Amino acid sequence: YYDSNDCADYYAQSVSAFTTADLPVLLENANAYLWQYADALTDMPDGGSDYMFTTQEVPFMAIALSGQMPLYTEYVNFQANTNRYFLNLVEQGARPAFLITWEDPIKLQNTDADNIYSSQFSLYKDLMIEWYQELSELHALIGSAAIDTHVRDGDVVTVTYDNGLTIYCNYGSEAVVVDGKYAIAPDGYKVVTADGN
Secondary structure (H helix, E strand, O other), X not given: XXXXXXXXXXXXXXXXXXXXXXXXXXXXXXXXXHHHHOOXXXXXXXXXXXXXXXXOOXXXXXXXXOOOOOEEEEEHHHOOOHHHHHHHHHHHOOEEEOOOEOOOHHHHXXXXXXXXXXXXXXXXXXXXXXXXXXXXXXXXXHOOOOEXXXXXXXXXXXXXXXXXXXXXXXXXXXXXXXXXXXXXXXXXXXXEOOOOO
């Protein structure tokens, strides 16, 4: 007889073999007992489960694991509003993931992969480059810092890191001024370093 503990042990032994072989390990939807072996986590949800009605949500996984390892979100090309999704990435310090095919995914129709409806490289190339450049600059500032506070006040989210970095995200449809000096466009953000720049 085998139980779930035996199964977890087998998984842990298998995954730890990759780390001892010096291979990078990216885990998708991994349970917490495997996180110690991961170099990054993928397919991380950027929002709640929507199973409960709440007055406010916080990105718990991003807060709890910030500074520990890179976090990659669900595929960008399956998101309805990429502008809002990009703002979620900035807020959470997460990285985007794209599911890409060279050819038009219409060729996958009537296959087990027919749920991939938008993936052609030529459609996402410019967006991937733009996001990579912009988020690389942000992640260089974040470094290995952990999220210290995460506060939502109306449409504005303020995220501070333990290295003094502050990020303001405006989810509203109108421009706002925060701290009396930083103007932020609708669906925009502002990064302020520890020295106030």
